[in-house]
Amino acid sequence: MTSRSCLTVILAAGEGTRMKSELPKVLHMIAGLPIVAHVAKAVTGAGGSDIALVVGKGAEKVEAAVRTIAPHVSVHEQTERLGTAHAALAARDAIARGYDDVLVVFGDTPLIETAALAQARARLADGADVVVMGFRPAVPNGYGRLIEKDGRLVAIREEKDASAEEKQIGLCNGGLMALRGKSALSLLDRITNNNANGEYYLTDVVEIANAGGQNVVAIEISPDNVIGINTRAELAEAEAIWQNRKRRDMMMAGVTMHAPETVFFSHDTLVESDAILEPNIVFGPGVTVARGAVIHAFCYFEGAKIGANANVGPFARLRPGADLAEKSKVGNFVEVKNAVVGIGAKVNHLTYIGDATIGAAANIGAGAITCNYDGYNKHLTEIGANVFVGSNTSLVAPVKIGDNAYVASGSVITANVPADALAFGRARQEIKEGRAIELRARYAAAKLAKKAD
Numbered sequence: 001m002t003s004r005s006c007l008t009v010i011l012a013a014g015e016g017t018r019m020k021s022e023l024p025k026v027l028h029m030i031a032g033l034p035i036v037a038h039v040a041k042a043v044t045g046a047g048g049s050d051i052a053l054v055v056g057k058g059a060e061k062v063e064a065a066v067r068t069i070a071p072h073v074s075v076h077e078q079t080e081r082l083g084t085a086h087a088a089l090a091a092r093d094a095i096a097r098g099y100d101d102v103l104v105v106f107g108d109t110p111l112i113e114t115a116a117l118a119q120a121r122a123r124l125a126d127g128a129d130v131v132v133m134g135f136r137p138a139v140p141n142g143y144g145r146l147i148e149k150d151g152r153l154v155a156i157r158e159e160k161d162a163s164a165e166e167k168q169i170g171l172c173n174g175g176l177m178a179l180r181g182k183s184a185l186s187l188l189d190r191i192t193n194n195n196a197n198g199e200y201y202l203t204d205v206v207e208i209a210n211a212g213g214q215n216v217v218a219i220e221i222s223p224d225n226v227i228g229i230n231t232r233a234e235l236a237e238a239e240a241i242w243q244n245r246k247r248r249d250m251m252m253a254g255v256t257m258h259a260p261e262t263v264f265f266s267h268d269t270l271v272e273s274d275a276i277l278e279p280n281i282v283f284g285p286g287v288t289v290a291r292g293a294v295i296h297a298f299c300y301f302e303g304a305k306i307g308a309n310a311n312v313g314p315f316a317r318l319r320p321g322a323d324l325a326e327k328s329k330v331g332n333f334v335e336v337k338n339a340v341v342g343i344g345a346k347v348n349h350l351t352y353i354g355d356a357t358i359g360a361a362a363n364i365g366a367g368a369i370t371c372n373y374d375g376y377n378k379h380l381t382e383i384g385a386n387v388f389v390g391s392n393t394s395l396v397a398p399v400k401i402g403d404n405a406y407v408a409s410g411s412v413i414t415a416n417v418p419a420d421a422l423a424f425g426r427a428r429q430e431i432k433e434g435r436a437i438e439l440r441a442r443y444a445a446a447k448l449a450k451k452a453d
């Protein structure tokens with residue numbers, strides 16, 4: 001990567017009224033990460049981690065979202081919304097610090113990719129003063145057209161001002177720009193609001209720079225990169241594009257997916273190679289899957305760690321703190337929360353494991369439940385290595401089951417079980433020989449008596 005210094009100005013002062021939401025537009029989520037944080041992530045990848053954030057409504061929350069990605073972000077309030085150039089100038093102090101490159105990006109374009117930003121910076125490094133990020137939409141209507149001459153960008157013509165010939169141009173303005181840091185402020189300062197909308201347009205930079213004999217160029221990036229989110233419908237479309245990119249990346253990195261279109265990732269999901277993901281799996285935030293693990297269909301995970309060659313599902317739910325060791329097995333209708341399932345341990349059917357540790361090679365029978373909550377506090381269940389817990393057992397925490405112990409099915413375990421012991425925690429079964437014959441005879445006699453009445 002280049003050693004040139006870079007400031008990114010993220011414009012996020014828009015109100016986003018079309019979202020019809022209490023939440024600022026840029027805080028709506030894609031893959032569990034706010035829109036504006038996606039932008040911050042992409043610019044950070046392109047070396048633009050010095051971020052100047054221009055905000056309006058909901059400033060603190062927007063700042064916090066960016067801070068998770070770029071801890072040193074500076075925040076600049078745009079009190080009046082007078083256009084994109086006016087917004088960029090709200091970050092005057094930051095731009096004045098002096099950078100080689102200044103990127104101006106929109107806070108509502110979550111699909112912008114590091115590669116596109118890096119490409120714009122590369123053109124600055126090659127001597128351009130202004131780089132405009134262009135794209136070819138399927139239908140160019142409504143976008144500013146990029147007018148080029150001899151490899152230079154001479155103007156951005158808005159749709160309403162364009163001639164019939166200019167309207168034939170397919171290359172449009174994506175809105176994002178890269179400016180040579182030394183001249184950025186003087187260019188922005190020369191922009192006026194002398195237009196139909198009375199707004200300060202960032203796009204005017206192109207003509208001003210040309211008039212000053214500067215080198216202005218356009219690059220072409222894929223249309224996905226500049227999709228802006230204005231409505232919930234566009235949010236869903238962007239989510240779909242993000243998911244498709246992630247699925248593709250996963251498969252390229254060696255993850256098998258039988259029906260990739262049915263698997264949904266979080267922004268931070270990590271899956272190692274040779275893992276197999278069957279259809280219909282939802283990853284919430286904070287999940288890692290190690291190599292060779294097999295995830296069967298219909299699972300829901302969040303905050304969970306799945307070890308190498310583990311086998312999970314179908315229909316498993318892993319909640320925060322679930323930590324499945326290598327070769328462990330968590331089967332159908334099992335919920336695991338804040339619990340370690342040891343190496344090779346099995347929790348195969350219809351079980352709740354919460355606030356627990358399960359030792360290596362232990363076997364937890366169908367319907368076993370850790371009773372971790374007494375209505376006020378959570379308590380720990382510690383199950384040793386090689387323990388066998390019979391079906392339909394309640395383990396009332398806090399409780400410990402020692403290594404190699406055996407718990408009879410149907411037990412309610414309220415006291416610790418020593419290692420190697422057998423715990424039998426239920427009423428003993430009674431047998432009354434012949435009593436069933438006696439019972440049937442009595443019922444049959446009663447029935448006859450009733451008929452005779």
Ligand code: UD1
Nearest residue numbers: 011012013014081082083084087106107144173174175201
């Ligand atoms: C802009 C471009 C247009 C381009 C289009 C691509 C300008 C003048 N026009 O238009 O050529 O084709 O993007 O989508 O740049 N913002 C502020 N404060 C303001 C105004 C805007 O922070 O005063 C922020 C918005 O929150 C948003 C971004 O700037 O994130 C872009 O503003 P928007 O109003 O969407 O610009 P467009 O009209 O779409």
Ligand code: MG
Nearest residue numbers: 175228229230
């Ligand atoms: Mg827009």
